[in-house]
Amino acid sequence: MxxxxxxxxxxxxxxxxxxxxxxxxxxxxxxxxxxxxxxxxxxxxxxxxxECPTDATAGDWKxxxxxxxxxxxxxxxxxxxxxxxxxxxxxxxxxxxxxxxSGTSNLRKLYQLSQEAYRSSQKGRELRDYYYDFKSVCVALCAAMPITNDVGEMTKQRDRLLVFSWIAGLDKEYDVIRSQLLGNKDLESLDQVFSMLQNASGNNDSNELQERNVLMSQGGSTSDNYGYGSRGGG
Structure with a gap:
């Protein structure tokens, strides 16, 4: 059966x-x-x-x-x-x-596409699969950042790609800050991002300096970090 x-x-x-x-x-x-x-x-x-027309064809259109x-x-x-x-x-x-x-209003998506396009790697895939996957990324990136006659918009797109390239190369200690930056509505320029990172790093450095001062007051050594801490006497 x-x-x-x-x-x-x-x-x-x-x-x-x-x-x-x-x-x-x-x-x-x-x-x-x-x-x-x-x-x-x-x-x-x-x-x-x-949009829906407002003339006699509106009914059929709807x-x-x-x-x-x-x-x-x-x-x-x-x-x-x-x-x-x-x-x-x-x-x-x-x-x-x-x-x-599309990525046009999503910085995280744009960042992801830019990294897949400009930091591409075959990673063991068949050559044909690698090619088609890369082409797909390129199409998505071009759709998200289309070429226009607006010079201002094109300049903004170029600056954004420069920002993405730069923050992608930041050390691991900046992972959290990088994620926070990509959560912003927009990143205007590399100078702006550098200033934001520098301010954030300055706050971290101040906290770290306070910790070092506490260690020094307790007789701790900072030679590993500065190279001129307490040395063994003879």
């Missing part, structure tokens, strides 16, 4: 693409590309960028948008959907996931 099997069938018309956006956004570049390609191919790419929205939502992990219940249009969903995962 054949064993009974339970098979779950997903109706393809209910999903715009075959992949689901991961809750950590790790596959966002691929997901974004496929969503856009499919909607453009259907002649509905304008729903990603335009009906189409709701149908498209359901198919896009079905391509998103359920844990993310809970945070987008306020979205009413495809554009609102699109703008929200771009804000979360």
């Amino acid at each position: 054949a064993q009974e099997m339970n098979i779950t069938v997903i109706s393809t018309p209910s999903k715009l693409i075959d992949i689901v956006l991961a809750p950590d956004g790790s596959n966002f570049p691929e997901w974004k590309f496929l969503i856009k390609v499919n909607l453009d191919g259907m002649g509905k790419g304008d729903h990603l960028e335009k 009906t189409t948008d709701k149908a498209l929205m359901s198919r896009v939502i079905n391509c998103i992990d359920r844990r993310i959907i809970l945070s987008m219940q306020h979205c009413q249009t495809v554009k609102e969903v699109w703008d929200l996931v771009n804000k979360w995962f």
Whole structure:
């Protein structure tokens, strides 16, 4: 007697693409590309960028948008959907996931992408896999920091990459401060970051100096750190 099997069938018309956006956004570049390609191919790419019209076509536009929205939502992990219940249009969903995962307003994501792009390592992967993974990172980084005609914005992007490169090379003792910096809304310049780190280091140095003074008052030696502490006499 054949064993009974339970098979779950997903109706393809209910999903715009075959992949689901991961809750950590790790596959966002691929997901974004496929969503856009499919909607453009259907002649509905304008729903990603335009608001609902206010003329006589508004009714039909809303009906189409709701149908498209359901198919896009079905391509998103359920844990993310809970945070987008306020979205009413495809554009609102699109703008929200771009804000979360594109990196444009997320310094930690930008930092991660910059490190994967500029400090890349094969790490035992097949050459082809290493190449495709690197290309994926480059696409995500370019999407997060697009080329524009705005000189000010381009200068800001360049300065941000310089900051990322510099703080990535900081010693381990600065790990906590680095994490705090990436939690900021923005990092304007390398000079600003250096000043912030110097101030933080100054506070740490003051605390350390107080500890050294206590040790010296108790007869402790500081030769290991300064090179001129108490020496054995003969």
